[in-house]
Amino acid sequence: MSHPAPSLFSGRLKRPSRVLRSLLVSLGAIWVPLGAAAATPSQAALKAEVERQVPASIRQLGEMVSIDSGSSDAPGLKAMANYLDARLTALGASVERKPVPPAAGDMLVATLHGKRANNGGPRFLLLAHMDTVYQSGTAAKWPFAIKGDIATGPGVSDDKGGIAVVLGTLEMLRKLGFGDYGTITIAFNPDEEIGSPGSRHLIEQLGAEHDYVLSCEPGGKQRILATSGIATLSLKVEGKASHAGVAPQDGRNALVEAADIIGRTAALSDPAKGFKFNWTIAQSGSKHNIIPDLAEATADIRYIDEADVTATMAHLRQLAAAPAVEGTRVSFTLGRNRPPMVPTDKAREMAKVAAGAGREFGYPITILDKPFGGGSDAAYAAVSGKSGVVESFGLGGEHAHTLGEETADLGSMPSSLYVMARTIVLLSGR
Ligand SMILES: [Zn+2]
Structure with a gap:
């Protein structure tokens, strides 16, 4: 791809005049918006960014695990919402807090507008939950700790690991100047572990309003296209x-x-x-x-x-x-409770892209297109049948919901960041 000569443009000129464009065409040059040219990161650039991002993401994971946020813990959920509000605002998102009674906390809905927001660019929804199954006071007795590649603590994989992947991905895309999407909406709900009684309808609505939903329950080496009702x-x-x-x-x-x-x-x-x-x-x-x-x-x-x-x-x-x-x-x-999630064509397309990204990163991903019996909020996001919904973009982990035993595989952090970011980049180019 060739770039127009910089001298033809003054400052941050977004688009050359029609005369200039026809001149460029006659010269055999291809018009590429400056931002976009710089902003479609190569595999190598993204991999380098992942390497820089991982320590910060692990630190954020620890900070979030240290905040108790059980589904009925109103002050804890508020503390999580405050933490995430600050992070998302720093990333340039406009953040809204939506009361979703009977949930004990607000739902956080944040929006990033890309360059193609008014131009048919794809709309992404990144979905994860702030609540855990653990009571207030758990983090003090069972603090975040890392041994080798394994981190432990309340909610470390379910679902603070998923939130860490979302924040890390957005940070990388921002640093790489990537904005070729329409919108990225980030939705963090406070009541997933009790069946999302308050946030369910908002998730259904958001699911219908977006093209691609990346749901971030624990994943690691797998992504899921179907869940049981x-x-x-x-x-x-x-x-x-x-x-x-x-x-x-x-x-x-x-x-x-x-x-x-x-x-x-x-x-x-x-x-x-x-x-x-x-x-x-x-x-x-x-x-x-x-x-x-x-x-x-x-x-x-x-x-x-x-x-x-x-x-x-x-x-x-x-x-x-x-x-x-x-x-x-x-x-x-x-x-x-939750309805079944049945794979749509768009979901299969997304899964193919994510699996390709996993291969590029040398971290193969298994796509599960038959339900194993578990259910998640992805099913609510998929109710309309309009969007592609893929579950499990979060970290790998084990023993979710088990006091003292839940772990997250930090070895899956780099690939999780890469796969989510690369999936957004590649789907934005379609
Ligand atoms: Zn979960």
């Missing part, structure tokens, strides 16, 4: 209490009825179809000598195809209509 099934059996020793015949045993239903539905799973139905909670009875008049149980459901849920509910309604213990009343309630 999650639902819960609550069973309630109402019977009649009576004395178990004196007049058991007067009772209607809710526990026995519940056990019968649980036994008859214990094998509904169809793993080949990604359908998993497992009873996980049961409660009944209070005294050994009373026939229980109430039994409740909960099953966890993972699914890809809504039809499997519909068929299961129909089956359960049949069981409810004809209880084995006469005189008991059986009811089922379906609770919806």
Whole structure:
């Protein structure tokens, strides 16, 4: 690519006049905006920037892990939001805090406008969550620590590692002067670990408004195109209490009825179809000598195809209509959690680009296009079906949600930074 001679331009002239452009064309020169020419980083330039960025990103990761921000920890979530607001503002983003009740903290939505903001440039959404599963005071007892390539601390991979990758990527793109995108929106929510009850609708809306969503749950060596839908099934059996020793015949045993239903539905799973139905909670009875008049149980459901849920509910309604213990009343309630995420063409395109970036970096990435049973906010972002959504741009890690054991693989930091930045650069060029 040839550059127009600098002498033809005065200062920061953004675009030559039509006369000048036709002159350049006649001279065989190709018009390249100055910024853009400098701003499409080569692989080498990006790799060098990654090397410079890693220490700062590890330091930021430590700073964030030191801020307790459990899903119900309002002051902690506020401290995280303050920290990130300052970082994102320094990166040139306009930052908004959006209340998302019933979440204990605000959602942070920040926007960077690229050179192609009004010109059909691609719109990226970078999604990660500020909350952790750990209570206030955890960071003091279990502080951020690094041994070799492994860092530990509350939320170190889930999801402060994901946030560190976002901040580091934006910092690198800024230093490289890259702005060939339309917009980059950064969304950090405060309630992912409790199912995103407050931020869900905003994430769905943002997902519909962007072309590409890079969701930043822990990833490392994999990126994910599909996640399971999650639902819960609550069973309630109402019977009649009576004395178990004196007049058991007067009772209607809710526990026995519940056990019968649980036994008859214990094998509904169809793993080949990604359908998993497992009873996980049961409660009944209070005294050994009373026939229980109430039994409740909960099953966890993972699914890809809504039809499997519909068929299961129909089956359960049949069981409810004809209880084995006469005189008991059986009811089922379906609770919806995250919907399934199904890969779109755009998501497959993104994954291909990310996998290519991984190869360039010598850090091959596996693309998972079948759900493994987990769910994430990426599914909300994908609800509209308009955007490409790929999950797991965060750091590699293990034992998420486990006190004293959660780790992040800092060895995955360079590749995570490279892959996210390179994916944005390459998709911006399309
Ligand atoms: Zn997470």
